[in-house]
Amino acid sequence: MQIVIIGSGNVAYHMAKAFTLKSIPVAQLFGRNEKELSKISEELNIPYSTDHLGEADLYIICVSDHSVEEVSKIITKKDCLVAHTSGSLPKEVLAGEYRKSSFYPLQTFSKSKELDYEKIPFFVEAGNEEDQKILFDLASKISERVMKSSYEKRKYIHLTAVFACNFVNHLFSRAKEISDSQEIPFDYFLPLIDETVQKIHEIEPKMAQTGPAVRNDVRILQLHEQLLKDESLEIYKTMNHSIQEMYEL
Amino acid sequence: MQIVIIGSGNVAYHMAKAFTLKSIPVAQLFGRNEKELSKISEELNIPYSTDHLGEADLYIICVSDHSVEEVSKIITKKDCLVAHTSGSLPKEVLAGEYRKSSFYPLQTFSKSKELDYEKIPFFVEAGNEEDQKILFDLASKISERVMKSSYEKRKYIHLTAVFACNFVNHLFSRAKEISDSQEIPFDYFLPLIDETVQKIHEIEPKMAQTGPAVRNDVRILQLHEQLLKDESLEIYKTMNHSIQEMYEL
Structure with a gap:
């Protein structure tokens, strides 16, 4: 051929x-x-x-x-x-x-x-x-x-990749804005990020969820909201809402 | 000591x-x-x-x-x-x-x-x-x-980690829901995810952004919105809005 x-x-x-x-x-x-x-x-x-x-x-x-x-x-x-x-x-x-x-x-x-x-x-x-x-x-x-x-299926494949890659990268961008604002090198977060991703090679992401939203730690959630504004605040609220919905909190 | x-x-x-x-x-x-x-x-x-x-x-x-x-x-x-x-x-x-x-x-x-x-x-x-x-x-x-x-600084460190790790993991969970719905093994996305994370070891996340939102590909954005509902749709809109704000699109 x-x-x-x-x-x-x-x-x-x-x-x-x-x-x-x-x-x-x-x-x-x-x-x-x-x-x-x-x-x-x-x-x-x-x-x-x-x-x-x-x-x-x-x-x-x-x-x-x-x-x-x-x-x-x-x-x-x-x-x-x-x-x-x-x-x-x-x-x-x-x-x-x-x-x-x-x-x-x-x-x-x-x-x-x-x-x-x-x-x-x-x-x-x-x-x-x-x-x-x-x-x-x-x-x-x-x-x-x-x-x-099929084309139908490819649409969903692409959409999955948008969530798992494009949006993930944007979260890194927003995270870096926060660490930059405190003059903390974003590099310091790479071992934690690597560990987070390594984990889903071994267990389902749903089983690996940590953080204040899944713990329903209201004190921290409120404290964090006070530190954020604009797009990052919107992301914070939307993601926490989605986490709490997934775990029925 | x-x-x-x-x-x-x-x-x-x-x-x-x-x-x-x-x-x-x-x-x-x-x-x-x-x-x-x-x-x-x-x-x-x-x-x-x-x-x-x-x-x-x-x-x-x-x-x-x-x-x-x-x-x-x-x-x-x-x-x-x-x-x-x-x-x-x-x-x-x-x-x-x-x-x-x-x-x-x-x-x-x-x-x-x-x-x-x-x-x-x-x-x-x-x-x-x-x-x-x-x-x-x-x-x-x-x-x-x-x-x-300081305690002030630690609050921001924790917040950065929430964005870069907890929320990233939740995006993996929502992505897996999408791929599961089409019976595509989520494992198939791991090489792409690994590559996405590897990239930010080398370049700033803001420089590494790809996907329909940063290209302002309105056809795909609309097509994707039709495939989503509830929390995933909210995430999709919020993240795209934030991406387009960051790149002034």
């Missing part, structure tokens, strides 16, 4: 690298950014082009959500499978007459960061069983964790 | 262990729970008692917040220094005629979990410079990260 990867960003790079590490040949890298393409091409020993899209059985589009549709139009071939790598788009956003699919790796990518691809979950979807199997088998060569996933 | 540790829980155990590892003798473990005391005593080779509080220059009270005051009354000696280990109590809660202080390790403890004590921040406070120095020097033998800290 001939595979062409379209794009030159973080996802394109890691996808190409994951295939290469498993000796799955990539026939071409195609994109606009020649500088990036040539770097990836050199590192992974894959040909690239900025103007002539190569022949393939499977095109994997690794570009940002808002460019997927536009980029998908450059594939004029009909007898081929095309996959995008977005967690939040239906496969129907692909705008050609080929067979449409989704090949979604659940990870945040940056070029400088080494990743253990076997641990990255892949969610795959195609329009028929045969294509589904092609993508499932391909992902299974890279990763131990492959699941079929 | 004679040190006696009061308590038999997780904090007492790790405090005793941290001292022992640095060859700082602990004269006695004192508490009510003989079973726990005898286990710690055997492991660390420290005498214990449940009825006769030993003589000491420094008593460190390692009991839960609501018991600190009551427990502090058993120390009738006047010429000694007494510290509690709570992040959210003033030193004045200690109810004797001795010199009062606070010796606060910023970490979540469980007996079964090994910890790198050198990385655990200690916040110390005493009523005079001399006692302050005693506690500072003692903490510095255990840890690389020791700071003087």
Whole structure:
């Protein structure tokens, strides 16, 4: 099977690298950014082009959500499978007459960061069983964790990641505002943060909850509210309310 | 300096262990729970008692917040220094005629979990410079990260930890509800979560923010709101509002 990867960003790079590490040949890298393409091409020993899209059985589009549709139009071939790598788009956003699919790796990518691809979950979807199997088998060569996933399901996957990653990072930002205000290095909190995250590798987060809200420690909750204002106060109230609802306090 | 540790829980155990590892003798473990005391005593080779509080220059009270005051009354000696280990109590809660202080390790403890004590921040406070120095020097033998800290400051330290740990854990709980609803193993999100936390060891959380809110991706934000209800919807709106305020979107 001939595979062409379209794009030159973080996802394109890691996808190409994951295939290469498993000796799955990539026939071409195609994109606009020649500088990036040539770097990836050199590192992974894959040909690239900025103007002539190569022949393939499977095109994997690794570009940002808002460019997927536009980029998908450059594939004029009909007898081929095309996959995008977005967690939040239906496969129907692909705008050609080929067979449409989704090949979604659940990870945040940056070029400088080494990743253990076997641990990255892949969610795959195609329009028929045969294509589904092609993508499932391909992902299974890279990763131990492959699941079929409809667009409906991908929406929830993305939403879970927003809670568990995007919002978690924002809590770190708000926490740092508080420690900065007292000139306490935010670094001091990293061991506690690491421990908090390590814990949910071993037990369910619901069983691991600590803090004043789950203890219903009214003195502390009131004291803390007096120290906060604006968005941080809103977060404080909303999170405590949600904790107390979950534990029926 | 004679040190006696009061308590038999997780904090007492790790405090005793941290001292022992640095060859700082602990004269006695004192508490009510003989079973726990005898286990710690055997492991660390420290005498214990449940009825006769030993003589000491420094008593460190390692009991839960609501018991600190009551427990502090058993120390009738006047010429000694007494510290509690709570992040959210003033030193004045200690109810004797001795010199009062606070010796606060910023970490979540469980007996079964090994910890790198050198990385655990200690916040110390005493009523005079001399006692302050005693506690500072003692903490510095255990840890690389020791700071003087008033009760005012400790309140903010605790609050930072609530945001960065307690609330983060609750987001994991709510995220798991979402993934459970779609029968997606929550384990699948652990590599992404680990990566999110690893990132803030390297860059400021504010610089690491990703997701639909910071991109102001209105399509996704609306789509997600339709998938949520009750507390999770409230969290979703509050967090996005706070993110957009922080980045002035």
